[in-house]
Amino acid sequence: MLILGQIIKIHSGKYFVKTESEIIECSAKGALKIKSDGIFTGDFVEFENGVVKSVKTRKNRLIRPSVANVDCMVIVVANPPEPDLYLFDKLISTAHIYDIPFSIVVNKVDFDLKTANIIKENYKDAVENIFFVSAKTGEGFEELSNFLKGKLVVFSGQSAVGKTSIVNRLFGESKRTGEVSVKTQKGKQTTTVSEITERDGIRVIDTPGFTAMDIDIEEDVFPWSYPEFSKYSGECKFADCRHLKEPDCMVRKAYENGLINKDRYKRYCEIYKEIKEKDRYDKKR
Ligand SMILES: Nc1nc2c(ncn2[C@@H]2O[C@H](COP(=O)(O)OP(=O)(O)OP(=O)(O)O)[C@@H](O)[C@H]2O)c(=O)[nH]1
Ligand SMILES: [Mg+2]
Ligand SMILES: [Zn+2]
Numbered sequence: 001m002l003i004l005g006q007i008i009k010i011h012s013g014k015y016f017v018k019t020e021s022e023i024i025e026c027s028a029k030g031a032l033k034i035k036s037d038g039i040f041t042g043d044f045v046e047f048e049n050g051v052v053k054s055v056k057t058r059k060n061r062l063i064r065p066s067v068a069n070v071d072c073m074v075i076v077v078a079n080p081p082e083p084d085l086y087l088f089d090k091l092i093s094t095a096h097i098y099d100i101p102f103s104i105v106v107n108k109v110d111f112d113l114k115t116a117n118i119i120k121e122n123y124k125d126a127v128e129n130i131f132f133v134s135a136k137t138g139e140g141f142e143e144l145s146n147f148l149k150g151k152l153v154v155f156s157g158q159s160a161v162g163k164t165s166i167v168n169r170l171f172g173e174s175k176r177t178g179e180v181s182v183k184t185q186k187g188k189q190t191t192t193v194s195e196i197t198e199r200d201g202i203r204v205i206d207t208p209g210f211t212a213m214d215i216d217i218e219e220d221v222f223p224w225s226y227p228e229f230s231k232y233s234g235e236c237k238f239a240d241c242r243h244l245k246e247p248d249c250m251v252r253k254a255y256e257n258g259l260i261n262k263d264r265y266k267r268y269c270e271i272y273k274e275i276k277e278k279d280r281y282d283k284k285r
Helices: 030-034 085-097 114-123 141-148 163-170 229-232 252-256 262-284
Strands: 005-013 014-018 023-028 045-048 051-055 070-075 103-105 130-132 152-155 178-182 192-193 196-198 202-205
Touching: 005 023, 014 045, 014 130, 023 030, 030 051, 045 178, 070 085, 070 163, 085 103, 085 262, 114 130, 114 262, 130 141, 141 163, 152 163, 163 202, 252 262
Parallel strands: 023 051, 070 103, 070 152, 103 130, 152 202
Antiparallel strands: 005 014, 005 045, 014 023, 045 051, 178 192, 196 202
């Protein structure tokens, strides 16, 4: 009899499938293992006698961390460390491109409130929910925790913004295992194993912090990855408008009329240039 469950961890060729009542260690049918779009943490699968037989259609899939069916990406920011808004913009674009709903959490409000205002100004039109919390004092956690209930959540953001602290606060003092890094036998590459931890209906994947360098965005999709541009971009003269200096670009016009946050648009132009440069460089090689 086929049983339905969700993959909560993949490790050393073993698939840990959570059903309504238990976690079962499974192997997989050969073909599923080989395919590059085979099985990922977060996948809903059907298994029988300890063997995964099929993967259900996924609603989205993130590459870093490698996880499917994410309900919410929580992008965390705080000061310290000095916020890198370029990285922040890229994270938002990534979520948008991978079709993952996202929210912003400003952490460390016990220490600094200036960042909260900057983030509000920059992103209030790009995101529905911005939470202001302190993992240290617990401020703002009731609201955040209610919002995340029932969701599979991925945390992202710069190193040291407090992602792990937030997860620990959400989970009380309970012990939890986060992301495990596994060295391949060659000792070169580091593969990361994403593991879902669950408590009180919140399912979480914590991730190590990363820098803007780690994020790869395609040039042709980037111009469509700004939620607050979408109100205007449909009216641009060219269907493939990059919203830079094209004639009759309604996004640029909106920016000029103060309808789009100036700093966010300026960074957009910079990031676009950078992506384009990188494409050129990659093609030359
Ligand atoms: N004042 C204050 N400090 C905090 C708060 N949350 C976290 N910190 C501190 O910030 C530092 C970094 O916290 P982590 O939770 O390790 O940050 P992280 O985002 O998981 O970092 P990486 O795993 O390296 O990506 C630690 O020293 C925490 O004690 C907060 O709300 N207020
Ligand atoms: Mg951490
Ligand atoms: Zn345009």
